[in-house]
Amino acid sequence: MKTRITELFDIPYPILLSGMSWISTPELVAAVCNAGGLGILATGILSADQTLEYVQRTRELTDKPFAANVTLYFPGAERNARVLIEEKVPIINYALGKGDKITEAVHAYGGKVMATVTNARHALAAQRDGADALIATGHEAAGHGGEVTSLVLVPSLVRQVKIPVIAAGGFADGRGLLAALSLGADGISMGTRFMSTVESPVNEVQKQACRASKVEDTLYTNRVDGLYARVMKTEGALRVMRKRLNPISVLFLSRKIAKLLGFPWMKLAMGILLSGYRKSIQMARMAIGFEAFQSATIDGDNARGVLPLGQVTGLIEDTPTVQEVIDRIMAEASEILAALPDRFQ
Ligand SMILES: Cc1cc2nc3c(=O)[nH]c(=O)nc-3n(C[C@H](O)[C@H](O)[C@H](O)COP(=O)(O)O)c2cc1C
Structure with missing residues (x-):
């Protein structure tokens, strides 16, 4: 061709x-x-x-x-x-x-x-x-x-x-x-x-889920990793989307963020304190999103994880x-x- x-x-x-x-x-x-x-x-x-x-x-x-x-x-x-x-x-x-x-x-x-x-x-x-x-x-x-x-x-x-x-x-x-x-x-x-x-x-769990899911079984949201993304509609996705964040919870999450960015934790915690509310919330969302995506794709956990998935899943059998x-x-x-x-x- x-x-x-x-x-x-x-x-x-x-x-x-x-x-x-x-x-x-x-x-x-x-x-x-x-x-x-x-x-x-x-x-x-x-x-x-x-x-x-x-x-x-x-x-x-x-x-x-x-x-x-x-x-x-x-x-x-x-x-x-x-x-x-x-x-x-x-x-x-x-x-x-x-x-x-x-x-x-x-x-x-x-x-x-x-x-x-x-x-x-x-x-x-x-x-x-x-x-x-x-x-x-x-x-x-x-x-x-x-x-x-x-x-x-x-x-x-x-x-x-x-x-x-x-x-x-x-x-x-x-x-x-x-x-x-x-x-x-x-x-x-x-x-x-x-x-x-x-x-x-x-994970094999997701191959099975893809075969079973319909065109309506996804969500488009910016409440997983902070950017609008389409994911499988699961208990895990709804749980992550409900998570409320504030600067204190971001500081609690900072160890996770530090690991993700490959930064020393103290340096990052200081950075978060200085970076302002919006930026710190965005970083926290990214850390939460990454962890949830990994848990769904690798561990096949749809109760805690979130699987990125397109609507076309409904055409896959x-x-x-x-x-x-x-x-x-x-x-x-x-x-x-x-x-x-x-x-x-
Ligand atoms: C599990 C998963 C992980 C993805 N990770 C990324 C990524 O890291 N970067 C990116 O640009 N797109 C990523 N995407 C989106 C794809 O690159 C692509 O845009 C999308 O799958 C195309 O739409 P389709 O699923 O309907 O074929 C990911 C998609 C899936 C299903």
């Missing part, structure tokens, strides 16, 4: 694995790359040493092009970006922040850059900063999708930018791929679908291999395409 994305990244199919913290590990990334797509390695929760180890392990598992993400809002993102650049990772994907310096450094070694955006302002800024492609994340998406649904966001961005747009949020099958191409996208990026595969490291997902998407898209001319008679 040929689109601007397959050409840009030298891959057979315009199908990407989204960079999902805890999930997009070297094993899953390599499985997607070896099956003809492009995997994005997630570095959001990794230290610099772990990032280096993950890049090296990905290279051992695949000789195909791969990408790695930096979620600039997360602590340690700049450290991780430096590792990815030193390692000359072929494609870097940045999200939730300004990526002009990253873009310049990646282009200097001949790499490519994808910026994840949720609105036109950020899309135009990323294009101005030199990004080679955009991942447009709609409201349906797991995690930090925007306010606008993919059906509207994708054509709106395609109209305003020159660089290729990859549609994310709500894609899981051949129907979705064809729809995205019709909207003007040059590919799709999938999180929830690839999280529910044999190779995915998510099985747990196939990555290769099966990609083969199925390509076959289904071709089948629908072949039948379309009949509809226009």
